Amino acid sequence: MIREGLRMMLEAHGVQVVGEAGDGAEAVAVAAASHPDVVLMDLRMPGIDGVEATRRIVSAGLADVVALTSFDEDELVAGALRAGAVGFLLKTVDAAGLVDAVHRVAAGEGVLDPRVTRRALSAMTSAEPAASAPPIGLSELTEREREVLAAMREGLSNAQIAARLFISLPTVKTHVSNVLSKLGAESRTHAVSLVTGVPLSR
Structure with a gap:
């Protein structure tokens, strides 16, 4: 249902959705097959989670990854940051914010929701003093x-x-x-x- 909602929001604003996946392994496979410009990645998924899927997609140069997260997933966000995600959005993002984020990342920018990113970066700093x-x-x-x-x-x-x-x-x-x-x-x-x-x- 969440994926369907995201698809409807994106397509209603002219963004082409080339594939969907229900878990991390499928996400990597779909990215490899469809070569999208941007992947919207849920960090909490069955099997291979979004962090590992992000790492595999980024390391293979398949696409830029924007992580979709909740307020209680700071540790996962920090992991996705290390894995190479170029953006972070709350799952409650509205259609305008979502579409703008996709366009910005496709154009080579990053998307950092301060409500998510500051907490995640703070967690990384606490865990890694050298940072x-x-x-x-x-x-x-x-x-x-x-x-x-x-x-x-x-x-x-x-x-x-x-x-x-x-x-x-x-x-x-x-x-x-x-x-x-x-x-x-x-x-x-x-x-x-x-x-x-x-x-x-x-």
């Missing part, structure tokens, strides 16, 4: 790149960052690319995880 140490490359960021990184940590989209900092969207994309390169991060989510608990002001 709070400044990452190599942070000192190389310019003041503007630090501002962009701070906005990314808040879960802002490129458009929202552009509006906040009064700069153009292409300029934001350039700054984001520079931040990822200097931090050695594979994605926006990875970059945010590297600086959790680390002050960004000089």
Whole structure:
């Protein structure tokens, strides 16, 4: 029923749904067969859970993964972050938020719901004290790149960052690319995880 509801919301807004899966193993198989741009992954599934399915899909380069989670799944969200998910949404997300997230991830952005991500990153920091140490490359960021990184940590989209900092969207994309390169991060989510608990002001 949940999958059917998601399909209806997406298709009603022009997003093509190329496959569905009832468990993690099937999700990996469907992704391999259909080569989607984005996978919406429930983290709690029978058999192979969403975290392991995410790891397999990302490591094989099959698609970008957006994790769907509940408020009580911080540990699973942290696992999905380590597995390479590029976004996190609550299962209660409305149609507009869901469609916007799919389009943003398909365009190369990350989607970080602050209500989910801050708690998950905090849990990761508590479990891994070394994660709070400044990452190599942070000192190389310019003041503007630090501002962009701070906005990314808040879960802002490129458009929202552009509006906040009064700069153009292409300029934001350039700054984001520079931040990822200097931090050695594979994605926006990875970059945010590297600086959790680390002050960004000089």
